[in-house]
Amino acid sequence: MNWPINVTIKEVGPRDGLQNEQSFLSTEDKINWINQLSRTGLQSIEITSFVNPKWIPALADSLEVAKGIERMPGVTYTALVPNRRGLEKALEGNVDEMAVFMSASETHNQKNINKSIADTFPILEEVVKETLSAGKSVRGYVSTVFGCPYEGQVSIDNVIRVSEHLFEMGIQELSLGDTIGVANPKQVQEMLNVLLKRFPIEKLALHFHDTHGTAAANILAALDMGITTYDASTGGLGGCPYAPGASGNVATEDVLYMLGNMGINTGVNLEKLLGAGRFIQEKIGRSLPSRNLQACLTNERGE
Ligand code: HMG
Ligand code: MG
Numbered sequence: 001m002n003w004p005i006n007v008t009i010k011e012v013g014p015r016d017g018l019q020n021e022q023s024f025l026s027t028e029d030k031i032n033w034i035n036q037l038s039r040t041g042l043q044s045i046e047i048t049s050f051v052n053p054k055w056i057p058a059l060a061d062s063l064e065v066a067k068g069i070e071r072m073p074g075v076t077y078t079a080l081v082p083n084r085r086g087l088e089k090a091l092e093g094n095v096d097e098m099a100v101f102m103s104a105s106e107t108h109n110q111k112n113i114n115k116s117i118a119d120t121f122p123i124l125e126e127v128v129k130e131t132l133s134a135g136k137s138v139r140g141y142v143s144t145v146f147g148c149p150y151e152g153q154v155s156i157d158n159v160i161r162v163s164e165h166l167f168e169m170g171i172q173e174l175s176l177g178d179t180i181g182v183a184n185p186k187q188v189q190e191m192l193n194v195l196l197k198r199f200p201i202e203k204l205a206l207h208f209h210d211t212h213g214t215a216a217a218n219i220l221a222a223l224d225m226g227i228t229t230y231d232a233s234t235g236g237l238g239g240c241p242y243a244p245g246a247s248g249n250v251a252t253e254d255v256l257y258m259l260g261n262m263g264i265n266t267g268v269n270l271e272k273l274l275g276a277g278r279f280i281q282e283k284i285g286r287s288l289p290s291r292n293l294q295a296c297l298t299n300e301r302g303e
Pocket of ligand 1: 019080083086114115141142143160164242
């Protein structure tokens, strides 16, 4: 086995996790949760998105959240930004890193951001350029890399084309999104075999949703190929409202449990992360998908 010794977990729960929630979590609770996450040893937290609140009402308080959180030294606070308007707000909120996003499939791109792939490039190019000239860092997401809810299979050529454009714009890291959680380990390795011939390994991250229970296996497949950055969401919250059938991200607690027991270092304290998971589950008011969170809560109750 060829597993890395150190892995970086990027927590996306406050953005990807909450964007799909029907009820509005109060700004105070969001800030409290992010502050707890900041104390777990996580190096990166995606705190919100600066998109149109008509489209994503759950994150309509993005500026208040960005302004309200405590900034822990060593933690990068990221926000999802679709265009110049979002960037201006994110800069006002003093976000450290912008995450631009688009899809490898035309239909999902259109449904998600109301633009064709071709029309999205110049908009993101402007965001990336201005982010870099503001002295901030920028990561890019490509969605529907392993399958599209509208088009089914997505060709590797489409993934390469969109990824190349994003790197040409100047993004510093690319997160490959399994938006609807359909990937399997064989597909992950086949995709990475192609992408690693074109892009530097340290600039690639993986973003698995866990709709079919394959996310941990997919991470293992990617670890085996040397990928060291993974997005995950506390409790396994998450989903894209414009991707029908998509369920939550792989749960941060579950990834930490697996990696920790494999002797792979993440720098994140699982106990503290479980505390943040317990908090958000209580606030959301239903049992969250994380297996490790539920196992710990059951254990605590002595069942
Ligand atoms: P649009 O309607 O095409 O935008 O939206 P527009 O430029 O034509 O403007 C229309 C209206 O939107 C105007 O307002 C603008 O002011 C407003 P009106 O005059 O009608 O009142 N507007 C904005 N308002 C606030 N903030 C902004 C902004 N921009 C325009 N930044 C837009 C284009 C992208 C904004 C819209 O389609 C949108 O907000 N989409 C949300 C998409 C989204 O958040 N999806 C979920 C995140 S992506 C994801 O989950 C996948 C990922 O996790 C990876 C994976 O899993 O694969 C990242
Ligand atoms: Mg996602």
